[in-house]
Each structure stands twice: as structure tokens, then as C-alpha cells.
Amino acid sequence: MLNLMDRTEKEFRSAEATFVWDQYQKVVDETDTQKGKIYFRRAGKEVQMAADITDPANEAKSVLFSGGKVQLYQPRTNQLDVYSTEKNEEEFESFLLLGFGGGGHDMLKSFYIKYLGAEKLSNGTMTAKLELVPTSDKIRNNFDRFVLWIDARGISVQQQIFSGSDYKLAKYSDIKLNGKLPNNSFTLKTNSSTKTVKH
Numbered sequence: 028m029l030n031l032m033d034r035t036e037k038e039f040r041s042a043e044a045t046f047v048w049d050q051y052q053k054v055v056d057e058t059d060t061q062k063g064k065i066y067f068r069r070a071g072k073e074v075q076m077a078a079d080i081t082d083p084a085n086e087a088k089s090v091l092f093s094g095g096k097v098q099l100y101q102p103r104t105n106q107l108d109v110y111s112t113e114k115n116e117e118e119f120e121s122f123l124l125l126g127f128g129g130g131g132h133d134m135l136k137s138f139y140i141k142y143l144g145a146e147k148l149s150n151g152t153m154t155a156k157l158e159l160v161p162t163s164d165k166i167r168n169n170f171d172r173f174v175l176w177i178d179a180r181g182i183s184v185q186q187q188i189f190s191g192s193d194y195k196l197a198k199y200s201d202i203k204l205n206g207k208l209p210n211n212s213f214t215l216k217t218n219s220s221t222k223t224v225k226h
Contacts, residue, residue, distance in 0.1 A: 028177055028181075029131030029132050031131065031177075032126070032130055032131030032132075032134075032181040033130045034181065035128070035181035035182065035204075036128055036130040036131075036133075038205065039069060039205070040069055041066070041069065041204070041205055041208055042066070042128060042182070042203065043065070043066050043201075043202070043206065044064070044065050044200065044201060044202040044203070046062065046063060046064070046197060047061075048061045051193060051196070052193050053192035053193055054192075059085075060082070061085050062080070062082035062085075063080040063081040064078070064081065065078040065079075065199070066078070066213065067127050067128055068212075073093070074128055075092060075213060076091070076092040077091045077092075077212050077213045078090045087101075087102050087103070088102075089102075089215050092112070093213065096110060096111050097109075097110045098110075098215060104222075105218070105221050106222045106223075107221050107222070108226060109223060109224070109226065110226045111226075125159070125175060125183060126175045126177060126182060126183020127183060137161060137162060138159035138160060138161055139159070139160045140159055141158040141160075142157060143156040143174070148176065148184065150200070154178050155177045156174065156175070157175045157176075157177060158173070159175065160172045170188055172189050173188050174186070182202060182204070184198070184199050184200075185197065185198050
């Protein structure tokens with residue numbers, strides 16, 4: 028499976044998918060669900076990510092990771108929050124690319140990997156299930172483990188991130204690899220009155 032992911036990384040140029048993100052918090056026993064579209068593209072040595080949360084049940088948001096920073100734009104408040112990732116860019120990018128254009132053996136630099144067997148998802152997709160435990164104590168203080176469901180293309184169609192009793196479950200569908208992305212995929216729709224806050 029890691030060899031398959033390595034081959035996918037070599038050919039990877041871009042990806043587009045529909046996502047459902049479920050964030051579960053045990054202390055309040057609630058799950059927050061967000062839906063939308065996510066995009067990845069390789070730009071030189073960098074891989075960029077953009078996501079549009081468009082689910083009508085939630086506040087619309089756009090996220091962009093590029094050039095050593097994460098930008099979060101919220102149209103309702105017309106505010107752009109900017110977070111620098113330069114000090115931890117390599118670490119951040121390794122999380123970002125888990126199963127989406129990242130190499131299989133590259134994960135061995137940051138994780139202990141365990142194969143949990145084959146699993147058929149509810150949509151009928153056959154996957155290989157991998158458990159990843161961070162090798163860094165610093166990272167384990169925030170994230171206990173990651174679980175990836177990898178399909179026959181070497182792409183993660185489902186991911187689960189555990190932090191104590193809380194978790195985030197991401198499901199991806201309609202995945203298109205190495206196709207032409209919409210022109211405005213990596214452009215935040217800010218305007219002249221947008222308030223920018225740097226963190």
C-alpha cells in the first residue's frame with residue numbers, strides 16, 4: 028500500500044473532491060458537520076490546499092493553505108484570519124497531504140504505521156485501513172493517532188483524527204485526480220472592506 032501511495036505521489040498534480048467533515052466533542056456529546064469542496068495542487072515544491080465550506084446548515088467559510096500560511100475567510104463577518112505555519116510548515120504539510128498526494132514511505136518519517144486490514148466502506152469502496160501514530164511527543168500531545176482508508180488509486184477516501192476522546196472524521200467523494208481545477212479555486216473572495224487579523 029505504501030508503494031502504491033509512492034507511485035500516486037510521483038504522478039500527483041492536483042485533486043478535487045466533495046467532503047463531509049464530522050467533528051465530535053465528547054464533553055458536550057455533540058457532532059458538528061461541515062460539507063463542501065476541497066482542492067489540492069502542486070505548485071513547484073509546494074502543495075497548496077483550498078476548501079470551501081458551503082453547507083447551508085453552517086456558516087460559509089473558505090480556507091487556503093499556501094506560502095507558509097493558512098488563511099480563513101468568513102463572509103458573514105467579512106474577516107480574514109491569517110496564521111503563519113512557517114515554523115512548522117513541513118509538519119503541517121505532512122498532515123495536510125495524508126493520503127492526498129503525499130508519499131507512503133514519507134509517512135514513516137513522522138508516524139508509526141500499522142495495517143488494520145481491508146475494509147469495505149458504506150459506498151462499496153474497498154480500502155486498506157492504516158493506523159498512524161505520531162513519532163513526535165509534541166504532536167502526540169495534540170493528536171493521538173490518525174486512521175486512513177486508502178482506495179485502489181492510493182488516495183485516502185476517509186480519514187479520522189483522534190485527540191483524546193474527541194475526533195474528526197473526513198469523508199471524500201467525487202474525487203478527481205490531475206484534472207483541470209476551476210480558475211478561482213485558490214482565490215479567497217475578499218473585498219476592499221475585509222478586516223485582516225494576523226495571528
